[in-house]
Amino acid sequence: MIHFLKYNLIGVVNTLISLLVVWVLYQCFHLNLVLANFLGFVAGAINSYCWNRIWNFKSENKKRTETLRFISVFLFAYLLNLLVLKGCDIYLSDNLANLIPLRISGWISPGYIANILANIVYVLVSYSLFRFWVFAPEKITNHDF
Numbered sequence: 001m002i003h004f005l006k007y008n009l010i011g012v013v014n015t016l017i018s019l020l021v022v023w024v025l026y027q028c029f030h031l032n033l034v035l036a037n038f039l040g041f042v043a044g045a046i047n048s049y050c051w052n053r054i055w056n057f058k059s060e061n062k063k064r065t066e067t068l069r070f071i072s073v074f075l076f077a078y079l080l081n082l083l084v085l086k087g088c089d090i091y092l093s094d095n096l097a098n099l100i101p102l103r104i105s106g107w108i109s110p111g112y113i114a115n116i117l118a119n120i121v122y123v124l125v126s127y128s129l130f131r132f133w134v135f136a137p138e139k140i141t142n143h144d145f
Contacts, residue, residue: 007127008058013051023046041110057135069134077126081118088114 018040025036040074049070053059059066092099092110 003056003131004127007052007130008123010051010056011123012049014048017047041074041078043072048074050072052130052135057131059135061135061138066134070130073126073129073134075124077129080125081122084121085114087119088117126144 020040021043022040024038025031025039031039049067051073053066089111092113096108096110096113
């Protein structure tokens with residue numbers, strides 16, 4: 001449970017870094033929003049890798065293998081996030097009023113609810129893969145001696 005709490009604390013910092021990068025690139029330099037968003041995610045991912053490796057999971061694995069796994073998980077979780085975001089947005093745009101009371105649905109947009117659901121999926125999937133695949137201790141085999 002402590003790993004999950006640390007993971008989420010690191011995630012809060014990642015989010016702040018991502019928001020700052022997007023703000024600078026999009027608001028100040030007028031970069032394309034999708035590109036600014038992706039670069040913000042990348043900046044957060046770099047922070048995530050460093051802090052999860054050093055502080056959360058205290059990994060001593062080979063950096064090359066671990067980095068490639070981290071990038072794979074990051075891209076998979078990011079694409080899954082986009083898929084869930086788009087699917088939920090489409091579904092909720094047509095069905096939100098039927099799912100929650102009208103007085104609440106007037107305050108919350110389908111896209112915002114879709115974003116929350118997509119981020120929950122992102123956190124659960126990426127945490128599981130980081131913990132049990134990317135930062136899992138490497139097994140020592142006989143040929144390592």
